[in-house]
Amino acid sequence: MATAISLSRRTLLKTGAGAAALPLVHIRSAAAAGKLAIGLWDHWVPAGNEAMRKVVGAWADKNKVEVSIDFITSVGNKNLLTIAAEAQAKTGHDVQAFPTWEIQNNRQTLEPVDDIVGPLLKQYGTINPVAEYLAKIDGHWMAVPSSSGTQYKPSCARISTFKQAGLDVQAIYPAQSEHVPESDQWTWDKLLELAPAAQKAGLAFGLGLGQTTDSVDFVGALFRSYGAELVNAAGEITVKSDAVAQALEYMVKLAKYLPPDVYSYDDASNNRALISGKSALIFNPPSAWAVAKRDNPTVAVDCWTFPSPAGPKGRFVPFLPYFWGVWSFSKNKSAAKELLAHLCQREQVETLSTAVDGYDIPPFLSMADFKVWSEVGPPLGTVYNYPVRPFHNATPSIAASPAPPDIAVQIYNRATMTTMVAKLTQGGQKMSDVLAWAQDELEGFAR
Numbered sequence: 001m002a003t004a005i006s007l008s009r010r011t012l013l014k015t016g017a018g019a020a021a022l023p024l025v026h027i028r029s030a031a032a033a034g035k036l037a038i039g040l041w042d043h044w045v046p047a048g049n050e051a052m053r054k055v056v057g058a059w060a061d062k063n064k065v066e067v068s069i070d071f072i073t074s075v076g077n078k079n080l081l082t083i084a085a086e087a088q089a090k091t092g093h094d095v096q097a098f099p100t101w102e103i104q105n106n107r108q109t110l111e112p113v114d115d116i117v118g119p120l121l122k123q124y125g126t127i128n129p130v131a132e133y134l135a136k137i138d139g140h141w142m143a144v145p146s147s148s149g150t151q152y153k154p155s156c157a158r159i160s161t162f163k164q165a166g167l168d169v170q171a172i173y174p175a176q177s178e179h180v181p182e183s184d185q186w187t188w189d190k191l192l193e194l195a196p197a198a199q200k201a202g203l204a205f206g207l208g209l210g211q212t213t214d215s216v217d218f219v220g221a222l223f224r225s226y227g228a229e230l231v232n233a234a235g236e237i238t239v240k241s242d243a244v245a246q247a248l249e250y251m252v253k254l255a256k257y258l259p260p261d262v263y264s265y266d267d268a269s270n271n272r273a274l275i276s277g278k279s280a281l282i283f284n285p286p287s288a289w290a291v292a293k294r295d296n297p298t299v300a301v302d303c304w305t306f307p308s309p310a311g312p313k314g315r316f317v318p319f320l321p322y323f324w325g326v327w328s329f330s331k332n333k334s335a336a337k338e339l340l341a342h343l344c345q346r347e348q349v350e351t352l353s354t355a356v357d358g359y360d361i362p363p364f365l366s367m368a369d370f371k372v373w374s375e376v377g378p379p380l381g382t383v384y385n386y387p388v389r390p391f392h393n394a395t396p397s398i399a400a401s402p403a404p405p406d407i408a409v410q411i412y413n414r415a416t417m418t419t420m421v422a423k424l425t426q427g428g429q430k431m432s433d434v435l436a437w438a439q440d441e442l443e444g445f446a447r
């Protein structure tokens with residue numbers, strides 16, 4: 001989860017030294033016309049790093065630029081520490097990969113990239129609205145939406161368990177471009193209907209109520225599907241509403257059928273639950289399924305990915321984009337921007353997504369037709385419905401929106417929504433007390 005970090009000068013210096021010590025992958029040309037240092041996310045799928053090396057290397061050779069690449073892990077927030085250290089020191093990489101909220105946190109030290117995104121919009125059309133919400137600030141694009149690391153978190157269910165309970169997920173979401181009317185029955189009410197049987201079978205749904213990203217994203221999407229906004233787009237606090245109360249009342253009912261440890265879930269807990277064969281449903285990108293292919297093939301062949309459940313106000317699928325930014329203190333802004341424009345072309349985006357079994361989601365909706373989602377398995381077509389497609393009647397969403405991003409980032413990082421649920425379901429507090437607590441929290445965020 002992207003968390004706000006306060007660092008001492010000593011910590012910053014140590015972090016900077018640590019980042020400098022990361023292994024470099026040098027791509028050299030005998031007639032190099034310049035140098036470029038880029039810090040990229042260390043992909044969860046190992047093949048992603050090698051694919052990126054090849055794509056960047058081909059560009060570097062053609063353009064006679066010497067490029068050094070650091071693949072910086074997000075484990076232990078190493079990437080966030082590196083970003084903070086470089087922003088403070090005003091030195092480091094020319095290009096840096098930024099997780100979801102970090103454009104908002106670093107907008108004062110980023111170079112505007114309208115000259116990259118503008119032509120891409122003309123070339124490829126509509127961009128994911130969540131990416132625009134996060135990276136377009138005061139009318140200017142402050143980072144380029146990336147495919148590498150960008151993910152949806154839709155439903156990933158055990159086919160057999162759901163079929164036994166009366167819901168054939170392969171039939172309602174087949175691996176083909178058409179809307180099946182029966183898919184409209186996949187709602188939060190249907191999920192609640194199926195939850196007791198899954199619990200009884202020892203396959204309770206692995207839906208976290210902790211403080212990290214996966215938990216916040218799942219609850220955030222549910223809130224939006226109920227029209228439950230803690231803060232509206234105008235920045236007005238709206239937590240004491242019927243819609244918020246309805247979303248919380250639903251979670252009180254659902255929590256009874258979830259594993260008792262969901263309050264301490266981190267972002268690996270749901271993955272482990274699915275891979276080990278102990279859960280029939282999680283909300284996650286295909287990484288858990290991909291690991292199951294290697295470690296528990298019996299589970300992998302029984303998995304199917306499809307959109308999130310719908311609520312009274314629609315179907316919202318959690319979306320977490322990554323971005324590439326150019327620091328304002330970069331020593332080679334021209335080469336940095338040329339490289340980013342190259343990486344965003346359809347050919348490169350498809351190459352990178354294919355290398356990681358479709359984990360990476362392109363920012364442009366016109367690129368939702370890559371073959372990888374049809375071709376990977378087992379079972380064949382298992383992640384066809386991983387990207388949001390027009391016939392899904394679904395909206396990409398990020399928790400805490402549509403609040404102004406400077407407030408939303410605090411709601412997200414403080415896990416306000418999952419904390420509200422925990423206070424009700426684990427702490428036994430009254431609804432009125434939970435809403436009063438949230439009101440006070442939100443007033444502090446809005447000051």
